[in-house]
Amino acid sequence: MPDKIVKMGRASNGQRPVMIAIAGDSAAGKTTLTQGLVDALGSERVTAVCVDDYHRYDREERKTLPFTALHPDCNFVQIMEQHLQMLATGQPILKPVYDHSTGSLVRPELVEPKEFIIVEGLLPLSTKLARACFDVTVYLDPIEEIRREWKIARDTKKRGYDRAQVEAELDKRVPESEEFIHPQRTFADIVVRFAPIPGRNDPPETPLSAELLLRPTVRHPDLSEVFKVVDGRAMHLKLRRDEDGRPTDALHVHGYAPSADVEVLEKAIWADMSGEDTVPTGLGMLGGDVRNEPLAVTQLLLLYHLLEAAR
Amino acid sequence: MPDKIVKMGRASNGQRPVMIAIAGDSAAGKTTLTQGLVDALGSERVTAVCVDDYHRYDREERKTLPFTALHPDCNFVQIMEQHLQMLATGQPILKPVYDHSTGSLVRPELVEPKEFIIVEGLLPLSTKLARACFDVTVYLDPIEEIRREWKIARDTKKRGYDRAQVEAELDKRVPESEEFIHPQRTFADIVVRFAPIPGRNDPPETPLSAELLLRPTVRHPDLSEVFKVVDGRAMHLKLRRDEDGRPTDALHVHGYAPSADVEVLEKAIWADMSGEDTVPTGLGMLGGDVRNEPLAVTQLLLLYHLLEAAR
Numbered sequence: 001m002p003d004k005i006v007k008m009g010r011a012s013n014g015q016r017p018v019m020i021a022i023a024g025d026s027a028a029g030k031t032t033l034t035q036g037l038v039d040a041l042g043s044e045r046v047t048a049v050c051v052d053d054y055h056r057y058d059r060e061e062r063k064t065l066p067f068t069a070l071h072p073d074c075n076f077v078q079i080m081e082q083h084l085q086m087l088a089t090g091q092p093i094l095k096p097v098y099d100h101s102t103g104s105l106v107r108p109e110l111v112e113p114k115e116f117i118i119v120e121g122l123l124p125l126s127t128k129l130a131r132a133c134f135d136v137t138v139y140l141d142p143i144e145e146i147r148r149e150w151k152i153a154r155d156t157k158k159r160g161y162d163r164a165q166v167e168a169e170l171d172k173r174v175p176e177s178e179e180f181i182h183p184q185r186t187f188a189d190i191v192v193r194f195a196p197i198p199g200r201n202d203p204p205e206t207p208l209s210a211e212l213l214l215r216p217t218v219r220h221p222d223l224s225e226v227f228k229v230v231d232g233r234a235m236h237l238k239l240r241r242d243e244d245g246r247p248t249d250a251l252h253v254h255g256y257a258p259s260a261d262v263e264v265l266e267k268a269i270w271a272d273m274s275g276e277d278t279v280p281t282g283l284g285m286l287g288g289d290v291r292n293e294p295l296a297v298t299q300l301l302l303l304y305h306l307l308e309a310a311r
Numbered sequence: 312m313p314d315k316i317v318k319m320g321r322a323s324n325g326q327r328p329v330m331i332a333i334a335g336d337s338a339a340g341k342t343t344l345t346q347g348l349v350d351a352l353g354s355e356r357v358t359a360v361c362v363d364d365y366h367r368y369d370r371e372e373r374k375t376l377p378f379t380a381l382h383p384d385c386n387f388v389q390i391m392e393q394h395l396q397m398l399a400t401g402q403p404i405l406k407p408v409y410d411h412s413t414g415s416l417v418r419p420e421l422v423e424p425k426e427f428i429i430v431e432g433l434l435p436l437s438t439k440l441a442r443a444c445f446d447v448t449v450y451l452d453p454i455e456e457i458r459r460e461w462k463i464a465r466d467t468k469k470r471g472y473d474r475a476q477v478e479a480e481l482d483k484r485v486p487e488s489e490e491f492i493h494p495q496r497t498f499a500d501i502v503v504r505f506a507p508i509p510g511r512n513d514p515p516e517t518p519l520s521a522e523l524l525l526r527p528t529v530r531h532p533d534l535s536e537v538f539k540v541v542d543g544r545a546m547h548l549k550l551r552r553d554e555d556g557r558p559t560d561a562l563h564v565h566g567y568a569p570s571a572d573v574e575v576l577e578k579a580i581w582a583d584m585s586g587e588d589t590v591p592t593g594l595g596m597l598g599g600d601v602r603n604e605p606l607a608v609t610q611l612l613l614l615y616h617l618l619e620a621a622r
Contacts, residue, residue, distance in 0.1 A: 056421075058418075076405060076421065078403060079403065079404075079421070082397070091393065092389060092390065092393075093390075094387060094405075094407055094419075104418075105418040106418065107369075107407075107415075107416040108407050108416075108419050110387065
C-alpha cells in the first residue's frame with residue numbers, strides 16, 4: 001500500500017515531489033494556510049508535514065531546560081534536514097510525533113511523499129540544507145498583536161492552557177522568537193503579513209487585509225492583465241524596498257473590499273495563472289464557515305507556484 | 312554533544328563505521344553475543360542497534376493480524392534499510408523504539424554512529440539493500456530445542472508471559488520462522504550453532520559447545536599456528552560441505568574441555584589474530600558470573616573481523 005502511494009505521486013508528474021515550506025512563529029496561521037492548499041489540491045495528492053514534531057524534549061522535560069521549544073537545540077534539526085532530503089527525493093520517512101494536546105513524544109508514523117509536500121512549522125527554513133529541499137518558501141509574519149490574539153484563542157481552546165499561562169509563555173519566547181524564528185523571513189520567496197490596514201479606522205469585524213511580499217527569488221505570475229480589469233480597491237501591487245533594503249513587489253489584498261469584488265478578482269487571477277475558469281474550492285476558510293478573501297488570494301498564489309513547479 | 316560523538320568515531324579510524332549484523336530467531340542469543348562485543352570494545356566505541364524496534368504494529372494490534380512479528384509485513388523493512396544506510400555512511404538516525412516489556416511503540420531515540428555498529432535482530436539480513444551495509448554478517452542458529460528453552464526462560468522471567476503462552480507463541484511462529492528468519496542463514500559469513508555434542512552423553516551441566524561455520528565469503532584469521540600448539544580436545548577445524556553443498560570451514564569449540572585449556576587457547580588465538588597478549592575482558596559471559604568458553608571464542612573471532620575491517 002505505501003509503495004502504491006509513492007508510485008502514484010511519481011507517476012502523475014514523472015518527477016520528484018514538489019515541496020513548499022511554510023515557516024512562522026507559533027499561531028502565525030501556518031496550519032490554516034496549509035489546510036486550504038490540501039483541500040484545493042486534494043489530500044490524495046498532498047503530504048503535509050509539521051516539523052514541530054522534531055522536538056527533542058517533551059513538555060515536562062522542557063520545564064527544566066533553559067530554552068523554549070523555539071530553540072534549535074530543543075529540536076532534532078539534523079534529523080529534520082535528513083527527513084526533508086528523503087522526502088525531496090521521493091523516499092518515505094518514519095516521522096516522530098509530538099502530541100500537542102498532552103505535550104508528549106509518542107509513536108512515530110510512516111509518511112509517504114505524494115506529488116506535493118507541504119512542510120510547515122517553526123524552523124523549516126532554519127538551515128541551508130533544509131532550505132535546499134524546497135521549490136518555494138513562505139514566511140508567515142502577522143503583526144505581533146494579531147498573532148498573540150490567535151495564540152491565546154487557540155491554546156486556551158485546544159491545548160488546555162489558561163490565558164495567563166499563554167501570555168507568560170509568549171513573553172518568555174520573545175528573545176528566542178527574535179533570534180531563531182524571525183531570521184527565517186529573509187529566506188522566504190513570499191512573506192505574508194495579515195493585519196488591519198494602518199491609518200484606516202475600519203470597524204473591528206472587518207476582515208484582516210494581507211500584504212504579500214513577492215520577492216524576485218522565484219518567478220511570480222504576471223498579474224498585469226489582472227490589474228487592467230480590477231480596480232485598486234480590492235488589490236494593488238507596489239514596487240518597494242523590503243525592511244532590509246532589497247527590492248520587492250508588495251501585493252496588497254484588502255479585507256474591507258466587498259466579497260463579490262474579490263471573488264471576481266480571484267477568478268481573474270486563477271484564469272490568468274492557470275488558464276482554467278473554475279477557482280479551486282476550499283480556499284480562504286478560517287474554520288467553520290468564515291471565509292477570508294485575502295487568505296484565499298494568498299493560497300491561490302501558492303497553488304500557482306506548486307502547479308508551476310510540478311510541470 | 313551528538314556531533315562530538317560522530318566526530319570521535321570518525322576521527323579514530325578516519326573512515327566510515329564498521330558494521331556487523333547478528334541475525335537470528337527470537338532468543339537465539341543475539342543480545343548475549345552483542346553484549347560481550349560491546350564490553351570488549353568499550354561502549355564509547357560501539358553503537359548497538361536492535362532492528363526489532365522497526366515493528367510496524369504494537370502487541371495489541373498484532374493480535375488482530377494474520378501474521379506474527381517475524382513477518383516482513385509486520386515491520387518497517389524499507390525504513391530499516393534506510394536507517395542502516397544512514398548509519399553505514401556515518402549519519403545519525405531517529406530510531407523507533409519498541410518496548411518489549413509492554414509491547415508498545417514509544418518515543419523514538421537519537422542513535423549516533425560510533426566507530427563500530429552492531430545490528431542485531433530478526434531481519435537484518437532479509438533484504439539485499441540491508442545486507443549491503445555490513446562488513447561482516449553472523450547468523451545465530453542454536454538447535455531448536457535449546458532455543459525454545461532459552462525463549463521460555465527469558466519471556467517468563469523478563470517479558471511477563473507464562474510458560475504455556477510462550478510455547479503457544481513458539482508453535483504459532485514456526486511457519487514464519489522457516490519462511491523469513493531461517494533463509495537469512497545463507498547470507499551469513501559466519502553461522503554459529505550452540506548445541507551439546509551429538510553422540511556424547513555429557514552430564515546436563517556441561518557447557519554447550521559451539522560449531523562455527525566460517526564461510527569463504529570473508530577472509531577469516533589463519534588459525535593454523537594455533538592448532539599447532541593446542542590439542543584437538545578443546546577445538547578443531549574441519550573442511551566440509553554446508554547443508555546446501557557449499558564448501559566451508561567448520562570450527563568446533565568444545566564445551567566439555569577444561570576452562571583452563573580453553574583460556575590458553577583464547578590467548579593463543581588472540582595473540583595470533585591481534586599481536587596482543589591480553590585477551591579483551593567481558594567475553595563469554597552468560598549473565599551473572601556464568602562464563603561459556605565457546606561463546607568467548609566466538610566473540611573473539613567476531614572482534615577480529617571488526618578490528619580488521621576498521622584498519
